[in-house]
Amino acid sequence: MALAVMLLNGASFHGGCCKPKALLSSLGPLLNNSKLYSSYRRPGAEPEKKLSWQNADFSFKKAFDHLKTQLSLLKKETQDYLKGPGGHPLSQHLLEQTRVLWQFRSQEDLNKWVISSDVEIGGKSKVYIKLGRNNQAALLYGTLNTEVPRDGETQYSGYCSMRSRPAVGSFNRKKYYDWSNFNSLYLRVRGDGRPWMVNIYTDPYFSHQKDDLYTYFMFTRGGPYWEEIQIPFSKFFLSSRGRVQDNQHPVWLDKIRTLGFTIGDKVDGPFQLEIDFIGLLNDRAHKEKFAYEAYDKNTPV
Template structure:
């Protein structure tokens, strides 16, 4: 009898979650046709046929998201399974990333992204430590790239659910500089919105490619470029974007090539966080404004 009650409760919880998701989709779809001041857009800006096709595509995408989520939840998490998130073999994949640097804030560092001659992501540029004379900035010499926000169904900003995997694997070729792999999760407050998990990558230079594996448990929490005294385990179900950065005091050109970024499961890494000062830094969880993709 108790077993039947437990099963009925699980069914009820799944139905409740399903209806909550439908309500979230309805609100998101309404916001799609609302201006910032809360007024509905003019009907002349919409073509009924196109909107119907968009609705069909969004429904199919939402059903795929639910199927993928259930598959991730109940999959056999053996070490052979992996997820190749980015395989940089076309210009379309490269366009899913953006470059940034202190040049956007008055500095002189610059960088650019391109598809290399060998069909790999090519990130090149120049690092300059010259500080702009604005009376505010006191340090310079930063460039970075990151993936664009993941798009969920019904035109929502999405997050990735990477719970089935615990190791990041990257095939790259560097120039001998020290780069950082960055991972950002969804945060709700201004004080934590700049939180970033990172791990250094020491490239060896030369003509040879190398494969780097980074366990999620080895990522370090930082805020606005400063390492936090306390760190927490990465919430792998709320990944907002990933990227690379270069912060050095050595001026000059740089060059980094990336072949792929994938996530794998390695049973040798079972710890949630590898550092001594592991503990809560936020204290509260108010959910997410993003949809899982």
């Protein structure tokens, strides 16, 4: 029934020859018996004048504009694919040494990120994001509070995070970042001396891997000066739900979904982090493939 309402919302009635009311009246009994409509009414509440299916918004123009937008995105993706990796010529792709992924110069740049805190589990930490001075950086700030919610279940609390929105292709398809041509993450930040965790989320191969994260630490020195931080991808270790995994393997650089920053150093009080830009670097001097040993847990005798 939900699909029926979606189709009704995007349907068109050309020239008025077919009226919406006629179609709705014919589908009314079907929708009345569905879960979209309930006859229950709270005491004291006014009766609904219209049923939920009667509030369907018929707009052929909106549906056509949406289709036009998605087709233009598909056209651009096809052109970029034919041009070369990442929409760049092959010669440029092979010689590329740096790339800026995110920079913060407008509210539109901030809208590409999502902030969250332990408020989701009943905590009291607060986090905000806004443009910095002269609109030249993103300012992530707030207050960390490690007070555990009194729900009888939660044992730890006190974290705030900032995470990029997943990339989406035409027609809402999943889209991945391909960083396989680089070996380091490069950032220009200004912190307050508190440590942060940098989290990389890749597309899971199996459904039970949906909580897997690749994590490494970023230590800010504080003070009035900016610092440039380089973190090799070989240093990121695999964790799941906050626990470091025994079985470690390198980051899948061609299946990157999101990048995030988390603070949870168990120190109550205010924090702030300014981010000028986030980019990639291909450091030719860095030869390390993976920093952690892989071993057989059940070695045959």
